[in-house]
Amino acid sequence: MSEPGVFTLPQPARERILLPALRELTEHHREHSAEYRRILAALDHRPGRAYRTLSELPWLPVGLFKRHTLRSVPAGEVFRVLTSSGTTGEVSRVYLDRAAAAAQQRALAAAMRTVVGRARLPMLLVESRAVLRDPGALPARAAGVLGMMGFGRDHAFVLDEREAPDPAAVAAFLHRHGGRPFLVFGFTFLVWSRLYDLARQHGWDLSHGLLIHSGGWKRLTDRAVDNREFRERFTSDTGLRRIHNFYGMVEQMGTIFLEGPSGDGLYCPDFADVLIRDPVSWRVLPVGEPGVVQVLSTLPRSYPGHVLLTEDLGVVHGVDDGDWPGRRFSVLGRVPRTEPRGCSDSYPGRAR
Incomplete structure (x- = not known):
């Protein structure tokens, strides 16, 4: 694969x-x-x-x-301006021409193929569609989701339009695709606080999933959850074993x-x-x-x-x-x- x-x-x-x-x-x-x-x-x-x-x-x-x-x-x-997700009003701005934007996407694809392969798998996004609605500069969160969506198909969102958990949407996705390989993407804190909690509550089997996640370790540290425990508890409680964290930033997007x-x-x-x-x-x-x-x-x-x-x-x-x-x-x-x-x-x- x-x-x-x-x-x-x-x-x-x-x-x-x-x-x-x-x-x-x-x-x-x-x-x-x-x-x-x-x-x-x-x-x-x-x-x-x-x-x-x-x-x-x-x-x-x-x-x-x-x-x-x-x-x-x-x-x-300048074709696109990417902005970081700073919380104090100061954000980084990164300027891309068309060649740079294309190079970033090719580099991301090459890296992801290492673990995902070339097949576009059914994809569960630990996100809301609402985060994608930005007509101008792309915040890092939306850019990350959009960049990853191209690796999947038949996308389903764990969060509804109000960014609340949507267990019915996840259950429907797993009914369609849970018995064969599927892709999961989300930012680390959301994956833990939303998907893990939902999966444990509903007894969902995620053993055929491949999880790609990034960012948000500060909040998990506040909850005394480190990377090792994150991986172990997903495996023991949901069957999810294929897990890859990644590190990146808008200033070196791609x-x-x-x-x-x-x-x-x-x-x-x-x-x-x-x-x-x-x-x-x-x-x-x-x-x-x-x-x-x-x-x-x-x-x-x-x-x-x-x-x-x-x-x-x-x-x-x-x-x-x-x-x-x-x-x-x-x-x-x-x-x-x-x-x-x-x-x-x-x-x-x-x-x-």
């Missing part, structure tokens, strides 16, 4: 490929973005500088996308870091990598030491989002020693005193 996809490169080969590509992107954005050019000048990163390792490349804090217009295409070529089959960590696609930095010295930390997550991707070309310092804490668990090649890591939470955000963390607070 699944296929090799884009989680194939051992770490040494990955770095040999990524370094020249990211150097080229740095010069591309320097040439096409005046804002980025000024930032590099302020950091004393001059044109033609020789970057010998990924860690030497200039990174931008993701917060800059909330305060600056960072794009590397003319305003008239680049997803996907959990391996055994749940041993998140993995980088072949066109991306992750570093963990000390929050004081900014040095790159070794395996096992937690710090601030830095993400690198060759995907962003219409805006300078190819090397970003996130507002998340994480830790690398190992390199070339897990389900798939490359670095495997976990996200531990938000950096203290940064704005809590996340697609499902912005969900209306009716469920407690």
Whole structure:
């Protein structure tokens, strides 16, 4: 059902490929973005500088996308503006031309085929259709749902138009499709607080399901539910065993870091990598030491989002020693005193 996809490169080969590509992107954005050019000048990163390792490349804090217009295409070529799900009124804005939007969708598809395969499975969305009604810029939550819907068919929604649970809709979906493979997608907090609770209440068998979920761990931590318990309780109470968490952000939309089959960590696609930095010295930390997550991707070309310092804490668990090649890591939470955000963390607070 699944296929090799884009989680194939051992770490040494990955770095040999990524370094020249990211150097080229740095010069591309320097040439096409005046804002980025000024930032590099302020950091004393001059044109033609020789970057010998990924860690030497200039990174931008993701917060800059909330305060600056960072794009590397003319305003008239902007096809879509993606916005993050910040809760304080400040949101990131990411500018895509048509080529960038298409590249993001291709990259997402290649990553998802690793676990989903090429067949479009019946799909259960732990969402409401109401979240998709946005005529302008796409918030991260809606963009994530729309991006995933293309991998399924005969879509059913766990939540009704008022964003309340709709057990009849889920029961009807399972009656039609529950006896053979089907796909489930949702943001982590909603999957736990809505689908898991409903499945346990109604005794639903989800053993043929494949769950893809992301974001919202802060609320689950508040409930003392970690990734291991999440997986174990879904398996024991609903029969659902095929579960893949993923990590991504609007500032690098299309680049997803996907959990391996055994749940041993998140993995980088072949066109991306992750570093963990000390929050004081900014040095790159070794395996096992937690710090601030830095993400690198060759995907962003219409805006300078190819090397970003996130507002998340994480830790690398190992390199070339897990389900798939490359670095495997976990996200531990938000950096203290940064704005809590996340697609499902912005969900209306009716469920407690």
